[in-house]
Amino acid sequence: MLIAQTEQSSPVQAINAHRKKSYFCPSCREQVTLKRGSRMVAHFAHRPNSSCQPFSESESQAHLTGKWQLADYFGEGNVELEPYIKTLAQRPDLLLKRDGRKMAVEYQCSPISVGKLQQRSQGYNSYGMEVVWILGENYLQKITSVxxxxKWLQYSYKLGWYIIFWQTHQPCLIIWHHLTVDGAGFLQGWAKTSTGNQSVKRPQSTVKSLKKQLQRQVQMGLHYKIPKWLKMQQFCYEHHSLLQAMPQVxxxxxxxxxxxxGSPIIWAALMTVLLMEKPVSSLIRQLDLEKWAAKISTHFEGSQLIQCTTQELVNSWGRQLRRYVDLLEQQGILKAFDEKSWQLVALPR
Structure with missing residues (x-):
């Protein structure tokens, strides 16, 4: 930790602490050790076998450095470092104060379970406090797929689906924003930095390369009798189709x-299998699409978007179905009848 207390309970930053004085943890009041040297970030550490819960995790130098840098980035007058919230028995890495609001900022460099992540977020939320998770730069190379x-994805009207990172070696905030999933299941979108740079996070694959990749995946899955692919193939059989023969669209x-x-192309294929059972000129309603999506959901592992509200997830599914319909309209397969219904004018090929 970066801040401890004196015997009189006054807060002291590790960079300003004196080696000959005693300092104590603001949570458990155990005596802590000052660690400061030319090759490490100044910090306080609990002694071995400490029972302190809020400060039990050991912190890497990258984590300590990042916290100092983030405090400087947000502005000293707007930030409180490592405040202990006694009611919750939690301490955010930073407490950001802006426009009369308080926001917990967690800088996460090490792995963390979904359960622990939810527990921390729910704790802050129950206290009426927003929480923002900022990932260490080691996550930049690790996150490629959904x-x-x-567990890190958040949604906003301005940024779409996004994740925030902090880079320590060349200090800057990095935001991956307007993230979507390509045909193979990998994340794509934009990356912008607080220094003003913006770039494409991942270029789109061509239809030809996606088709080759997925056909190979289906072929191998069926050949080696992988349960997921066999279950999907059985679904296609039951609806007079084959997984290998998914329409070009x-x-x-x-x-x-x-x-x-997983792959949204496979998701679209199962939706289209159900669509193809309908005769040309049929009326396809929004409710039909929602029922089909629910029916095929057992064939896919849903993502755990724990940073999102139920309404945000409902809205996301609405946009997903709208994208699917838009594609079919562009290909001359569906024709809009009204806002929530379409006419099937041609079968997908």
Whole structure:
């Protein structure tokens, strides 16, 4: 930790502490040790076998450095370092004060379970406090798919789906924003930094390469009798189709919402299997699409978007279905009848 207390309970930053004085943990009041040297960030550490819970996790130098840098980035007058919230028995890395609001900022460099992440977030929320998770730069290379990103993804009208990082070696905030999922299940979108740079996070794959990749994946899954693929193939059989024969239009279903940990092309293929059972000129309603999505949901592992509200998830599924319909309209398969219904004018090929 970066801040401890004197015997008189006055807060002291590790960089200003005197080696010959005693300092104590603001949570458990155990005596702590000052650690400061030319090769480490100044900090206080509990002694071995400490029973302190809020300060029990050991912190890397990158974590300590990042906290100092973030405090400087947000502005000293706007930030409180490591405040202990006694009611919750929690301490955010920083408490950001802006426009009369208090926001807990957690700088996460090490792995953390979904359960522990939820517990911390819910604790702050129950206290009427927003929480923002900022990831260490070691996460930049680790997060490539929805599976890696699911517990960190947040949504806003301005940024779409986004994740925030802090880089320590060249201090700057990095925001991956307007994130979507490509046909193979990888994240794509934009990355911008607090220094003003913006770049494409991941270029889109071509339809040709996606088709080749997914056909190979399906072929191998069925050949080796992998349960997931066998179950999907059985679904297709029951609806007079084959997984290997998914219509060409499905390979164009990219830029999907991060709602499943898998390929949105396969999701679109199963939706289209149900669509193809309908005769031409049929009326397809919004309710039909919602029922189909619910029916095929058992074939996909849903992403754990724990940073989102129920309403945000409902809205996300609405956008997903709208994207699917838009694609079918562009291909001349559906024709809008009214806001929530369409006419099937041609079967997908």
């Amino acid at each position: 599976r890696h990103a699911e 499905c390979y164009q279903f990219t830029d999907a919402e991060p709602l499943i940990c």
